[in-house]
Amino acid sequence: MEVFPVNQYDPLMPGILMAIVAVVHVFLAQFAVGGGMLLCYFQWLAMTGRCANARLFVHGYFKWLVLISFVAGAVTGVGIWFTAIQVSAPTIGEMIRNFHWIWATEYLFFLLEIFAGYLFYRYHRNISDAACLKLLGMYAFAAWMSLFLINGIISWQLTPGGWIDDHSIVAGFFNPTFWPSLFFRTIVALTLSGLVACIVVNTMTKLDQEEKRKLINYAAHLLVPMVLMPILGGWFMLAMPEDSRSWVTGGSPAMTLFMNISVGASVAIGGYAFIGMFLQKLYINGATATLLLMLAFGATAGGEFVREGSRKPYSIRYWMYSNGIFPDEVAQMRKDGCLANDPYPLTDGTKVAGEVTTRGAKVFRRQCAVCHTVVGINGVTDLTKTWDADQMRMNFAKLQHTKPFMPPFAGTPEELESLVRYLKWVEHGDDEAAEAPLEEEALANIQKWLDAAGTEPASGPRHRSDVAMKGDR
Amino acid sequence: MPFPFDLPMTSLTYMLLYLATFVTHHLSMHFVVAGCLTIVGASIWYRTDKEALLANPVIRVLRDWMPFGLSAAITFGVAPLLFVQILVPHNFYTANLLLGWRWMVVIPALIAAFYLLYVLKSKWFERLAWWQRALVAGVNAGLFVFIGFCWTANHLVSSQPEAWPETFASGVLPLAAVQVVSRSMVWLSVAFVSMASVVTAQLAYLREGTATDQDLPTVGWLRWFALAGLGLFAVASLAAIGVSIPGFAAVNNISGYLWLGLGTLLWAGQIALWHSSAMATSRGWIGLRLGMLAGMLFCGSVVRELIRSASIDFAALIPKHEEAGEVQGFSLFLITAVIVIGLMTLSVWWVRQSYQAEEIDIES
Numbered sequence: 001m002e003v004f005p006v007n008q009y010d011p012l013m014p015g016i017l018m019a020i021v022a023v024v025h026v027f028l029a030q031f032a033v034g035g036g037m038l039l040c041y042f043q044w045l046a047m048t049g050r051c052a053n054a055r056l057f058v059h060g061y062f063k064w065l066v067l068i069s070f071v072a073g074a075v076t077g078v079g080i081w082f083t084a085i086q087v088s089a090p091t092i093g094e095m096i097r098n099f100h101w102i103w104a105t106e107y108l109f110f111l112l113e114i115f116a117g118y119l120f121y122r123y124h125r126n127i128s129d130a131a132c133l134k135l136l137g138m139y140a141f142a143a144w145m146s147l148f149l150i151n152g153i154i155s156w157q158l159t160p161g162g163w164i165d166d167h168s169i170v171a172g173f174f175n176p177t178f179w180p181s182l183f184f185r186t187i188v189a190l191t192l193s194g195l196v197a198c199i200v201v202n203t204m205t206k207l208d209q210e211e212k213r214k215l216i217n218y219a220a221h222l223l224v225p226m227v228l229m230p231i232l233g234g235w236f237m238l239a240m241p242e243d244s245r246s247w248v249t250g251g252s253p254a255m256t257l258f259m260n261i262s263v264g265a266s267v268a269i270g271g272y273a274f275i276g277m278f279l280q281k282l283y284i285n286g287a288t289a290t291l292l293l294m295l296a297f298g299a300t301a302g303g304e305f306v307r308e309g310s311r312k313p314y315s316i317r318y319w320m321y322s323n324g325i326f327p328d329e330v331a332q333m334r335k336d337g338c339l340a341n342d343p344y345p346l347t348d349g350t351k352v353a354g355e356v357t358t359r360g361a362k363v364f365r366r367q368c369a370v371c372h373t374v375v376g377i378n379g380v381t382d383l384t385k386t387w388d389a390d391q392m393r394m395n396f397a398k399l400q401h402t403k404p405f406m407p408p409f410a411g412t413p414e415e416l417e418s419l420v421r422y423l424k425w426v427e428h429g430d431d432e433a434a435e436a437p438l439e440e441e442a443l444a445n446i447q448k449w450l451d452a453a454g455t456e457p458a459s460g461p462r463h464r465s466d467v468a469m470k471g472d473r
Numbered sequence: 474m475p476f477p478f479d480l481p482m483t484s485l486t487y488m489l490l491y492l493a494t495f496v497t498h499h500l501s502m503h504f505v506v507a508g509c510l511t512i513v514g515a516s517i518w519y520r521t522d523k524e525a526l527l528a529n530p531v532i533r534v535l536r537d538w539m540p541f542g543l544s545a546a547i548t549f550g551v552a553p554l555l556f557v558q559i560l561v562p563h564n565f566y567t568a569n570l571l572l573g574w575r576w577m578v579v580i581p582a583l584i585a586a587f588y589l590l591y592v593l594k595s596k597w598f599e600r601l602a603w604w605q606r607a608l609v610a611g612v613n614a615g616l617f618v619f620i621g622f623c624w625t626a627n628h629l630v631s632s633q634p635e636a637w638p639e640t641f642a643s644g645v646l647p648l649a650a651v652q653v654v655s656r657s658m659v660w661l662s663v664a665f666v667s668m669a670s671v672v673t674a675q676l677a678y679l680r681e682g683t684a685t686d687q688d689l690p691t692v693g694w695l696r697w698f699a700l701a702g703l704g705l706f707a708v709a710s711l712a713a714i715g716v717s718i719p720g721f722a723a724v725n726n727i728s729g730y731l732w733l734g735l736g737t738l739l740w741a742g743q744i745a746l747w748h749s750s751a752m753a754t755s756r757g758w759i760g761l762r763l764g765m766l767a768g769m770l771f772c773g774s775v776v777r778e779l780i781r782s783a784s785i786d787f788a789a790l791i792p793k794h795e796e797a798g799e800v801q802g803f804s805l806f807l808i809t810a811v812i813v814i815g816l817m818t819l820s821v822w823w824v825r826q827s828y829q830a831e832e833i834d835i836e837s
Contacts, residue, residue: 005567005570005571005641067591070544071544071584071587072584074548075580075587078547078551079580082569082580083577085570086570086573086576086577089570092566093558097797097800098800099800099802100555100556100559100800100802101802101805101806102805103555104555104802104806105805107551108806108809109809110548111548112816114544114548116816116817116820118544119824122541123824126831127824127827127828128827128829131824131827138816138819142816167800168801169801169802344642345638347642348644
């Protein structure tokens with residue numbers, strides 16, 4: 001069992017960092033994918049004489065794509081790796097270990113995307129329309145293939161599918177949420193590119209309002225596929241594990257809130273786009289287009305939060321818990337303790353009262369710190385302040401039953417007691433109570449509760465541990 | 474067999490992919506970091522003659538191509554970042570975590586540096602006073618040097634597992650200034666060699682906006698950059714090996730002699746090609762010189778990994794490579810590589826087929 005140092009960012013929880021970088025990157029990356037398709041469409045409009053200013057638009061739009069997508073999009077893509085390591089090195093390690101050739105294949109398409117994009121950027125004024133269309137087509141194809149391949153890895157985290165039984169990469173890649181997720185993201189990509197187009201058109205000072213309106217109306221065609229979103233969203237929900245679905249449909253208030261934000265923002269954009277921009281062919285100004293794009297950002301953020309959160313209690317469903325512990329390690333850790341292989345002391349300056357609270361702080365760091373702070377966003381002391389010490393002992397011991405989206409406690413009764421003492425000490429500051437000798441009776445009770453709870457998760461199929469026992473990992 | 478050819482096939486595959494992609498990343502990164510420093514120097518050199526600065530073919534090429542250079546550096550940097558996670562995952566992740574925020578700052582620094590390169594390319598930059606131009610390019614270069622420092626720190630921390638618990642507790646990185654400085658000097662010195670080699674090639678072969686037939690003979694001064702860079706590179710490399718923790722012991726064997734010897738040959742070959750003013754600016758030698766540079770960078774990278782593998786328990790990682798090698802997808806990667814290379818070639822062919830020197834007026 002490899003143990004990594006865990007950084008705590010109180011009052012921010014590490015998941016927030018991941019979410020910020022991931023949402024920004026996903027937003028930019030999907031814009032890049034949709035941008036390629038939109039440019040092909042406008043280049044075709046220009047070449048067939050359907051839209052007088054389409055060629056001018058293509059060249060203006062591409063500069064934005066380069067400046068935003070090639071720069072911030074590419075760098076935040078690398079940033080996701082950096083952040084994922086900070087948040088959960090075991091998770092990203094498993095993803096890389098199992099899918100590195102898919103990632104390497106995706107990288108090849110990324111290379112092609114950048115290559116074709118820069119060729120267009122560099123030479124579009126010196127080459128024919130047909131060559132421009134071919135380069136844009138190449139760019140769009142490569143960008144979409146990147147999405148196709150990454151989507152397989154990301155959706156595998158939520159629904160590993162047949163991979164869990166035989167580690168078949170094909171089964172893991174084409175997992176149950178792969179197709180709805182791919183189609184949904186493709187439509188999101190088209191939507192984002194269409195909304196950015198509306199902003200770009202408004203920056204084209206050489207055109208009058210009527211000319212701009214025509215371009216906007218063509219851009220609105222990219223928003224029409226949004227009508228399929230409810231179907232694809234429903235398909236995705238049906239393909240989700242049952243317990244994950246229950247988190248987002250009321251089981252977890254935070255997940256449900258983010259889901260509502262995503263759906264609400266999408267409905268607002270889709271309604272406006274379909275009725276106003278497509279049917280009534282309205283002109284929209286830069287401010288309105290920016291507002292719609294901000295709504296789209298909200299929808300993306302909500303969706304990504306839901307995607308990340310709905311995997312709970314896992315970071316890779318049935319395979320690794322959100323705290324980086326493998327399910328089949330729990331039973332062993334109940335005997336040996338979760339600190340047995342942890343060589344890392346507390347960071348200098350960490351406030352503790354003595355030996356027991358030091359152990360408690362380390363247990364917190366090992367098992368809770370990925371998703372929680374001590375005092376801050378999603379702070380455990382806040383979440384448990386209505387519990388007395390005994391309730392806390394029992395609830396932690398039976399964590400997967402008390403809170404089914406939490407992993408089971410993976411440690412000894414002494415470690416659990418130390419965690420309780422530490423959290424109560426943070427809340428009340430009572431050094432004497434925190435460092436008092438551990439009572440046999442309390443430990444026996446904790447052991448009883450731990451035994452009653454078992455080491456299996458409360459939700460989802462149980463056969464995962466059988467697979468792990470085969471020594472596949 | 475010398476390292477890395479003494480590794481089992483799976484480890485060797487990952488290691489070769491890592492080394493090869495590491496070199497391509499460095500070539501692009503060198504172009505940008507040395508390019509920014511050159512613009513700082515040129516802004517000061519031409520402080521009373523702005524027109525001469527802007528007309529200088531090297532400065533023209535650098536301003537025009539550095540954003541692309543950084544894009545290439547980032548794109549080419551993704552591949553070694555992937556393979557290092559297979560080769561030394563625990564070490565790499567732990568070093569990332571121990572560096573913490575300092576490591577994460579690389580991302581915003583990179584974004585800022587990227588946009589500043591577009592500023593260097595802009596008309597606005599041309600209107601600045603000489604000291605402002607030097608300042609903008611200097612900040613840009615400073616960001617790249619900082620990013621380089623972060624990677625050096627990451628590598629050094631990852632190679633010292635025994636220092637990890639204490640590093641985590643204290644937050645003080647186990648970095649000796651002499652190691653950081655010597656490694657940084659290796660990187661910065663060879664950056665000028667790469668930049669000079671790439672710019673000379675661009676001026677010889679590019680014909681759209683950045684180069685003319687008359688340019689190539691006028692940039693003979695780049696050879697002084699290259700020669701000075703090669704000299705400093707040799708000294709800094711020896712110093713970096715000497716002050717590394719396993720130091721000379723790691724290279725005092727057949728593998729070390731082979732790669733150091735081969736690297737020295739390629740180094741000497743470059744000196745010979747840069748030494749003559751005629752050869753430095755002749756089209757005929759450009760390809761060979763670039764090949765020698767890439768070869769020398771490869772040898773340097775192997776020596777770097779040789780030292781790292783002596784610093785950590787590399788043998789214990791080999792079973793993990795074998796385990797990682799069992800996953801499917803390698804054939805897909807190889808087939809896709811062939812297809813993508815074909816598609817890239819096709820894209821270039823499309824451009825060449827329809828290229829017209831006269832720009833098309835898109836507004837009409």
